[in-house]
Amino acid sequence: MFLLDVKNLTLEIETTNGWVKALDKVNISLKRGEISALVGESGSGKSLIVRTIVGALPERWKITADRMTWKGQDLLSMSEKARRKLTRDEMSVFFQNAPDAFDPTATLGEQLRESVPDKMLDKGFFWQRKQQRDALIIKYLHKVGIKNHRQCMQAYPHQVADDVCQKVMLASALVSKPELLIADDPTMGMEITNKVQILRLLTRLNQTQNLSILFISHDLLAIGNMATDMTVLYCGQTVESGKMAQLRNKPLHPYTQALLNSAPSFRKDLPPKAPLSSLSGTIPTLQHLPIGCRLGPRCPRAQKECVKTPSPKKLQNRSYSCHFPLNRSIE
Amino acid sequence: MIAYLLRRLNLFVVTIFVVTLATFALNYLFPGDTLENLSGISSHQTAEYNQIVQYHGFDHNIVYQYGMYLQHLWKGDWGISSSSGNDIVEEIKLVLPATLELSVYAMVLSLFIGIPFGFWAGLRHRRPIDLGILSASVLGYSIPVFWLALLLILFFALQLGWLPMSGRISLLYDIPHYSGFILIDILKSDIPNKQDALSNAIRHMILPTLSIALVTATIVIRITRRSVADVMQSDYIRAALARGLTRPQVFWRHGLRNTLLPILPQLVLQFTTLLTNAMIVEVIFSWPGIGNWLMQAVYVQDFPAIRGGVLAVSIVVIIFTLLMDIVLRVINPLKNRDIHGTI
Structure with a gap:
């Protein structure tokens, strides 16, 4: 039983050049208690996926999907109200760029209190509720490593450092005891001690409270030790997904290979002073997406067939979208 | 905050100084x-003339003359109107409140x-209703205010006869002067x-207020719409939505304040256009x-009155802008954002 199951999700957004498919047939699935990693370059649509799942997209954008379910309930056909309730009670999001994700004119405390759902408070009088909320919030602030909770809650977002903002964001995501945490680059720009602390906290919550995590990052090193599954995204297309260990050892898609190679600590055979490998070219802009496999123009193995979009192929419990996969003996 | 107030005060003094310089140059x-x-006296050889030369410092150089001018202004001696023969300060005290009253009502109306x-419009960004409101505001903004006023008179006063055409109150009523604001004066009397x-x-007030307010309202619409559209696309609105708040909750708790805070200074600035x-x-x-x-003064070439009127209006605008600046800063929670260093 999947907790979150997304199949062939396509998101069309309006640009000055007309409608563009920012996400093209993306597949993600996540079982209860899993930590799943979603990796890809900046601009590959990772954050768009997050916003699609929680329904924080502009209303004009077109979303189509064969399947987008949460515990078997269809998210797309759900009423706005039911969906809000569901996102409030069962999911939490850690947004990329935490300082921007807080209202600049409200104190952090006010915004943290908003994240505590009413059902977590016991039925006291309404004047006792604020205290109950605060007690919960303070507990979680301590968990994420903020000791000076009073000062932090009274501060406006611009008054605290960026990493404090990130920690507060994490506290506000965790305080509602979600079943799924969608963490969009939670450790971006953090120093290493803070980063280890946060990652350890997430791993512990996953083990003790069965918290499922969709971990979005380009920090392969952090993800590699935590995640059980990995989905690789390029330009709004899922290129490969499967078990972390398998993907690491034998990537099937050339892009996965390139991504792994670009993280030097993943390569044991890298001689000193050797040039670091990278794909030639840059990620295309939304206005100039190539047809077919979007990696095509940059792919070292590209051939004529690559102008057709490869359909996802299954191999045991992993899937890949490539006409000419690596590491596969010809059957 | 003290430093800020001192800076504003400094700006106030300097601006007033420049305005006096400009009105002095007008002479x-x-x-x-x-x-x-300045005096209306043309015969050069009389004793009266010599007295005036001394009074304005015309027997000294121009810097001395300016000093005399400032001194007179400070003492409240702004000259005598050459058309009515009255003290200019007294005349301004009579006419300025009427203008302020009209402007304040028009400002409030245009904001409302x-x-x-x-x-x-901003919440329905790029939908038909937004485009409709935007088109109407462009149309309203393009209509010259004097033409709009004439149209309103033509339609409501002449054709329909619903509202009076001119004046401040019917001549039947004799309202004693108290504050210069006619509604207050009536209530006090x-x-x-x-x-x-x-x-x-x-009833006398409706048409003039409306014709001034409409133009400003169209600007207010455009400023507000832009700000709403920007804020509703920002990350923290998305984050609040993802936290599970409903759209109305998100708007009232996070959208409204963030929309209004940055545009309040711009809205306040419209007051000067509105006064014009x-x-x-x-x-x-x-x-x-x-x-x-002032128009009458221009027609009859009443130079002391023109000088005094320009000065009075400028001072009103400067004081209003500065006061609003300070008020807005006090209520803005982000006031120290730029002072705190960022990495």
């Missing part, structure tokens, strides 16, 4: 003999029209038919305000 730019313009429509006078004054429009509209509606008064 020499008016056609004709400078002293004759502009902000809700701006929000409506003890004339027999207060209710009638009040409704009469309000009010002065034009006064002439059309024969409203006894400073615009009308």
